[in-house]
Amino acid sequence: EVQLVQSGAEVKKPGESLKISCKGSGYSFSTYWIAWVRQMPGKGLEWMGIIYTGDSDTRYSPSFQGQVTISADKSISTAYLQWGGLKASDTAVYYCARLNGNFDYWGQGTLVTVSS
């Protein structure tokens, strides 16, 4: 069974750094891309970027280029999304999803709350 399991909810202050994770199982992790998707409170879905977990080739949505960093460690079947300095506007649920043309399997989401 394909599963993507994300790290737990985070509460951070503005300016702090953060790295959240997404661990895949039940399939050959390093032969698929992983996507990250943001959902701000009460809003729709926005794709942020994708990473090929086999060689860490990364592509960003223009809206998120320079705002976040996507990485992966294929040895532990895990992809990451990180921020160097969080803002209140980064408060959202972040999903990882397996890219198979479309997004065919999704993680459960990680709620990130940024508040002073």
Next chain:
Amino acid sequence: EIVLTQSPGTLSLSPGERATLSCRASQSVSSRYLAWYQQKPGQAPRLLIYGASSRATGIPDRFSGSGSGTDFTLTISRLEPEDFAVYYCQQYGSSPPRYTFGQGTKLDIK
């Protein structure tokens, strides 16, 4: 950049009725690269339809997708209580990478 516009924003229907959700693209989209997702409150989205008309694994046959060019439709033939959710269309492609979502249609119980 292709923009996807979904209509209506909210659709109020009763169980047993037929639902028709629309997704319009600002320019022509290959039907091979059009998907629909369902999202229930507090849950991750779930892939329903890919390639405009192919059902994903485990999706009941009351869900169907159709369309081409700039106009695509998701139809739920006979609504079940568990179908009341938000539905998103998405166009996707790899060169350059683009995975744009529509703004969503909320299907709620009348």
